[in-house]
Amino acid sequence: MSPRLIALIPAAVAINLVIGRLVAELSLPIYLDTLGTMLVAVLAGLPGGLLVGTVSQLLSGMLSGYQWVAFMPIQWLIALLAAAAAGQGGFATPWRSGLWGAACGLACGLASAVISYLLFRGVTAGGVTAISALLRTLDVPLPVAVTAASVSTDMLDKAAAFIVVGALLRALPRRVLGRFPLAARAVGR
Amino acid sequence: MTRAHPFTDGTLVLAVVALALLLPTWPATAALYLATCAVALVVGAGTAVRLGIVISLPLWVLLGVMHVILGEGPRAPFVLGGSYALEGLDWALHQGTRLAAIVTASLAFAARFDAHRFLQAAIARGWPFTAAFVLVATLDAADRFGAQAVRLREAQRTRGLKVRGSIGARLRAIPALAFPLMLAALTEADDRALALESRGLTRVGPRTALDPPPDRAADRLARWGAFAVVIAVLAWRFAR
Numbered sequence: 001m002s003p004r005l006i007a008l009i010p011a012a013v014a015i016n017l018v019i020g021r022l023v024a025e026l027s028l029p030i031y032l033d034t035l036g037t038m039l040v041a042v043l044a045g046l047p048g049g050l051l052v053g054t055v056s057q058l059l060s061g062m063l064s065g066y067q068w069v070a071f072m073p074i075q076w077l078i079a080l081l082a083a084a085a086a087g088q089g090g091f092a093t094p095w096r097s098g099l100w101g102a103a104c105g106l107a108c109g110l111a112s113a114v115i116s117y118l119l120f121r122g123v124t125a126g127g128v129t130a131i132s133a134l135l136r137t138l139d140v141p142l143p144v145a146v147t148a149a150s151v152s153t154d155m156l157d158k159a160a161a162f163i164v165v166g167a168l169l170r171a172l173p174r175r176v177l178g179r180f181p182l183a184a185r186a187v188g189r
Numbered sequence: 190m191t192r193a194h195p196f197t198d199g200t201l202v203l204a205v206v207a208l209a210l211l212l213p214t215w216p217a218t219a220a221l222y223l224a225t226c227a228v229a230l231v232v233g234a235g236t237a238v239r240l241g242i243v244i245s246l247p248l249w250v251l252l253g254v255m256h257v258i259l260g261e262g263p264r265a266p267f268v269l270g271g272s273y274a275l276e277g278l279d280w281a282l283h284q285g286t287r288l289a290a291i292v293t294a295s296l297a298f299a300a301r302f303d304a305h306r307f308l309q310a311a312i313a314r315g316w317p318f319t320a321a322f323v324l325v326a327t328l329d330a331a332d333r334f335g336a337q338a339v340r341l342r343e344a345q346r347t348r349g350l351k352v353r354g355s356i357g358a359r360l361r362a363i364p365a366l367a368f369p370l371m372l373a374a375l376t377e378a379d380d381r382a383l384a385l386e387s388r389g390l391t392r393v394g395p396r397t398a399l400d401p402p403p404d405r406a407a408d409r410l411a412r413w414g415a416f417a418v419v420i421a422v423l424a425w426r427f428a429r
Contacts, residue, residue, distance in 0.1 A: 003386040011375075013330065025352075123256070164364065
């Protein structure tokens with residue numbers, strides 16, 4: 001592991017935790033608690049993103065309960081799709097970022113729904129469960145309610161997160177981007 | 190009171206998580222939750238019990254709504270009118286006590302976690318130094334960035350940033366809050382990389398712990414005891 005990656009991992013995990021908390025304080029229907037994972041997956045490639053995702057999930061488990069470690073594969077999926085988007089120039093424009101983010105949200109939402117339904121029977125974080133409960137009052141079956149709530153919130157969240165990461169990458173000076181070839185490709189430079 | 194070895198705390202938390210998942214009925218997980226609270230209070234992590242209740246409360250409410258009120262299957266009448274799902278009530282109690290035990294154990298571990306002692310213990314055990322460093326540096330960074338985020342938010346608010354109001358206004362606040370933090374992280378990583386390289390972080394070979402925490406017989410007994418209990422419950426579940 002390079003010293004730059006070792007130094008980047010703690011900062012990226014802190015970004016996940018701190019920005020997640022900031023956005024929660026704004027009472028928005030999104031989380032943005034995976035920005036650090038995406039950023040490192042784009043800057044340093046898939047292995048870096050996987051490491052940040054793993055450490056983030058372990059640390060957030062320590063601070064709010066280890067039951068959420070069950071969602072670790074979602075962090076890995078985000079890292080995988082962010083690295084794939086970077087390789088395809090997926091952060092070159094806000095529209096491309098948004099589309100890649102929505103695709104990532106769809107994949108993550110479906111995977112989250114499986115974990116949420118099988119291990120938690122749909123009762124996890126407040127916002128998603130509130131939507132599931134609302135759908136249940138309309139007699140929607142539990143698996144369908146959990147999937148719909150998970151996919152809709154994740155698509156919104158990941159599209160916003162990809163747009164934010166894309167905007168940051170495009171704002172970086174060429175001098176900084178030059179040190180991260182994958183990031184330069186991600187924004188089409 | 191003598192402090193336990195850092196690995197003992199970690200082993201006990203993992204044992205609570207494993208038992209919470211393995212125990213088959215809600216009275217058993219409720220007993221585990223009470224035992225976890227008792228141990229947390231005895232070791233001076235009372236805040237973990239209080240915070241655990243605060244974190245678990247919304248989960249209890251959501252479990253009640255989703256499975257007791259809106260649950261499927263046979264129903265029984267409420268005393269005050271209406272009805273509730275019998276199977277849903279059983280699941281809500283089981284899952285609620287299970288999650289409460291895990292949350293309380295996790296928070297008690299976090300409250301007692303001492304990064305320096307953990308790093309020294311990891312070095313003494315010959316763990317990869319990079320892995321131990323990443324964990325400790327992450328905890329440090331989370332605190333530092335948290336404080337930086339608060340300062341940043343206040344600074345942006347004095348420049349007119351709106352963090353209240355419509356969803357659009359709140360969404361527009363995100364870049365002003367997130368960008369400076371992310372840029373600071375990138376800049377800091379470069380500086381730190383140089384410092385770590387010059388201090389030989391990536392060099393391989395044995396390292397010497399300056400003051401490793403003592404690993405007493407009681408610590409080893411607690412770790413092996415927890416392991417034995419988990420194995421016994423696992424064997425009992427498979428034999429049933």
